[in-house]
Amino acid sequence: MKTLPGLENVQTFLALAQDLNFRRTAERLHLDQSALSRRIQKLEQSLGFRLLDRTTREVSLTQAGQQFYRDNAELMRGYDESIQAARRVAEGKAGLLRVAYMAFAATELMPSAMLRFRQAHPYIDVRLEYIRTQGQKIALANGDVDIGYMIGPFDHPDFTALQLSSEPLYIATPRNHPLLLRPRIVPSDLVGQAIILGNMREWEEYRWRLNDMFSGEGIALNVTLEASNTLALNGLVAAGLGITIYPESLIGFLGRNVEVRQIMHPAFRSRTVLVWKRSNRSPQVQAFVQVAKQIGVHAP
Amino acid sequence: MKTLPGLENVQTFLALAQDLNFRRTAERLHLDQSALSRRIQKLEQSLGFRLLDRTTREVSLTQAGQQFYRDNAELMRGYDESIQAARRVAEGKAGLLRVAYMAFAATELMPSAMLRFRQAHPYIDVRLEYIRTQGQKIALANGDVDIGYMIGPFDHPDFTALQLSSEPLYIATPRNHPLLLRPRIVPSDLVGQAIILGNMREWEEYRWRLNDMFSGEGIALNVTLEASNTLALNGLVAAGLGITIYPESLIGFLGRNVEVRQIMHPAFRSRTVLVWKRSNRSPQVQAFVQVAKQIGVHAP
DNA sequence: GTTTATTGATGCACGAAATGCATCAAAGTT
DNA sequence: AACTTTGATGCATTTCGTGCATCAATAAAC
Numbered sequence: 001m002k003t004l005p006g007l008e009n010v011q012t013f014l015a016l017a018q019d020l021n022f023r024r025t026a027e028r029l030h031l032d033q034s035a036l037s038r039r040i041q042k043l044e045q046s047l048g049f050r051l052l053d054r055t056t057r058e059v060s061l062t063q064a065g066q067q068f069y070r071d072n073a074e075l076m077r078g079y080d081e082s083i084q085a086a087r088r089v090a091e092g093k094a095g096l097l098r099v100a101y102m103a104f105a106a107t108e109l110m111p112s113a114m115l116r117f118r119q120a121h122p123y124i125d126v127r128l129e130y131i132r133t134q135g136q137k138i139a140l141a142n143g144d145v146d147i148g149y150m151i152g153p154f155d156h157p158d159f160t161a162l163q164l165s166s167e168p169l170y171i172a173t174p175r176n177h178p179l180l181l182r183p184r185i186v187p188s189d190l191v192g193q194a195i196i197l198g199n200m201r202e203w204e205e206y207r208w209r210l211n212d213m214f215s216g217e218g219i220a221l222n223v224t225l226e227a228s229n230t231l232a233l234n235g236l237v238a239a240g241l242g243i244t245i246y247p248e249s250l251i252g253f254l255g256r257n258v259e260v261r262q263i264m265h266p267a268f269r270s271r272t273v274l275v276w277k278r279s280n281r282s283p284q285v286q287a288f289v290q291v292a293k294q295i296g297v298h299a300p
Numbered sequence: 301m302k303t304l305p306g307l308e309n310v311q312t313f314l315a316l317a318q319d320l321n322f323r324r325t326a327e328r329l330h331l332d333q334s335a336l337s338r339r340i341q342k343l344e345q346s347l348g349f350r351l352l353d354r355t356t357r358e359v360s361l362t363q364a365g366q367q368f369y370r371d372n373a374e375l376m377r378g379y380d381e382s383i384q385a386a387r388r389v390a391e392g393k394a395g396l397l398r399v400a401y402m403a404f405a406a407t408e409l410m411p412s413a414m415l416r417f418r419q420a421h422p423y424i425d426v427r428l429e430y431i432r433t434q435g436q437k438i439a440l441a442n443g444d445v446d447i448g449y450m451i452g453p454f455d456h457p458d459f460t461a462l463q464l465s466s467e468p469l470y471i472a473t474p475r476n477h478p479l480l481l482r483p484r485i486v487p488s489d490l491v492g493q494a495i496i497l498g499n500m501r502e503w504e505e506y507r508w509r510l511n512d513m514f515s516g517e518g519i520a521l522n523v524t525l526e527a528s529n530t531l532a533l534n535g536l537v538a539a540g541l542g543i544t545i546y547p548e549s550l551i552g553f554l555g556r557n558v559e560v561r562q563i564m565h566p567a568f569r570s571r572t573v574l575v576w577k578r579s580n581r582s583p584q585v586q587a588f589v590q591v592a593k594q595i596g597v598h599a600p
Numbered sequence: 601g602t603t604t605a606t607t608g609a610t611g612c613a614c615g616a617a618a619t620g621c622a623t624c625a626a627a628g629t630t
Numbered sequence: 631a632a633c634t635t636t637g638a639t640g641c642a643t644t645t646c647g648t649g650c651a652t653c654a655a656t657a658a659a660c
Contacts, residue, residue, distance in 0.1 A: 010307075047386070057608090059607090085371060086371070087347070089367045135456065137441075142441045214520065282367070283366075334637090
């Protein structure tokens with residue numbers, strides 16, 4: 001391992017960069033001004049370039065100093081977090097696991113995995129967070145969460161994705177809808193049907209997938225109304241304004257004023273995948289994957 | 301600024317954690333074994349928990365030590381990079397800017413912005429990378445790139461998105477196609493047309509957007525064939541197997557054996573947005589945005 | 601224009617802290 | 631049972647960082 005220059009004094013530099021005044025900073029660090037002056041000199045010398053321009057009257061960051069400050073302020077925050085993470089582990093908590101989930105995993109997959117996970121690993125702290133599929137990809141890449149339940153498929157070299165379920169889709173209609181008379185519903189039955197869906201902002205990924213399924217069958221997805229929440233969606237359907245399409249895991253949460261029928265078609269399914277960063281080899285993640293994969297129902 | 305414990309000795313710990321042997325590591329660091337032993341003791345003491353289990357015969361990382369090693373190996377890599385970045389700045393290079401782009405920005409937007417950027421900021425190194433929209437979101441979040449041209453719209457609190465262009469879509473048909481007889485092409489003309497598109501893996505975002513436009517008009521997007529590259533796409537269209545849909549910026553790259561017509565509809569357009577992390581305030585990014593926004597054609 | 605106050609840098613003596621050497625106890629190997 | 635290798639520890643030595651006093655440069659005050 002190559003030894004990195006100046007590491008000892010980075011904190012000192014950061015403190016100085018904050019108020020750009022040797023005497024004040026020195027006082028704040030309970031240090032003599034001369035000592036501070038020399039620390040910075042030493043840091044600059046070991047780096048090989050200047051971080052600060054100093055006249056006898058004022059101090060300012062050089063371009064390089066600004067760059068160095070931005071980067072290292074961030075890194076020191078990261079170091080602080082790494083200590084806290086390790087301390088949690090040392091204190092018997094086997095660590096922290098941050099799990100993201102979206103609506104389709106919220107009713108079955110996530111809760112039952114969580115139940116078994118808590119039993120198997122009571123000392124791992126779990127932090128749950130509701131994030132939609134698109135946001136999860138970003139949160140995972142950022143390291144804001146460790147693992148996420150999202151709408152699949154998801155394919156990316158930096159991530160591992162494990163398909164947990166593939167559930168059929170259902171239509172939800174008003175109670176007296178003509179479609180209910182049919183013995184079985186297939187996609188072509190939906191041609192020309194007025195369809196009500198959640199709006200793009202909230203349901204982006206799901207709607208894209210639906211669009212894809214429909215166009216795969218050569219059927220226009222005729223969205224006549226959008227709703228921003230599930231209650232409104234249910235109400236609009238019950239009132240006879242159209243039908244909606246729900247994955248199996250959510251139909252239990254529809255009101256009794258609507259009827260549901262499964263769409264019988266191999267492509268009309270919603271897949272849920274568990275995704276984590278390939279580089280994240282923490283035991284918490286591995287343990288969770290182990291548990292979660294046993295919960296997967298209707299797995300591929 | 302709170303002072304962070306143990307920072308001086310983290311590198312030493314990392315070196316030791318790599319071969320888990322005090323004597324060998326000490327030698328590698330040109331240090332006495334006793335000194336190394338004490339450094340680690342001191343680090344552990346300042347952290348308040350053990351990092352290593354040591355018997356007189358073998359050394360192993362504790363759980364906390366593993367966690368600490370994983371996190372800090374990463375951080376030290378980051379520190380090394382921060383030095384190099386600052387050094388580049390110090391050497392007169394005004395820094396490094398990593399730009400990602402996708403196909404639709406590759407012909408006009410990105411190259412002309414790049415031209416003007418190099419003239420205005422000759423000392424900023426630019427690294428260009430071809431990444432598709434979905435991958436860019438992840439690369440941005442990871443900090444692998446600074447800024448990206450992607451298919452819009454894109455809305456996320458962590459990012460700033462600037463719409464640069466909104467270009468019309470065109471159909472590309474074989475030379476003798478009946479649609480060419482119409483005075484103008486509107487979306488409803490495409491009902492029932494056999495459409496050939498790039499496959500999902502490569503064209504995911506574009507296809508989703510197309511799906512969305514079509515379903516917005518209540519038209520089925522009837523994809524009869526998929527191709528994995530542009531040449532094949534062009535060939536299949538020319539051979540009369542169907543038509544394809546291209547944004548304006550790419551029609552110049554189609555062969556002479558196909559004809560193009562603009563789709564006349566306000567929603568049938570492709571938007572290109574420039575996206576960067578809101579937290580990334582580096583002057584390179586700001587400078588690039590400044591230049592790129594002046595290039596934007598047909599801006600909103 | 602002179603004085604005064606404040607800035608960061610520097611010479612020097614001191615002291616804390618890290619190092620190297622020698623040695624020890626523990627544990628596997630022969 | 632003798633030997634080797636492991637990491638820990640006591641102690642003398644050296645290194646290195648610190649505080650104090652002071653300096654030169656510069657801006658503000660008079």
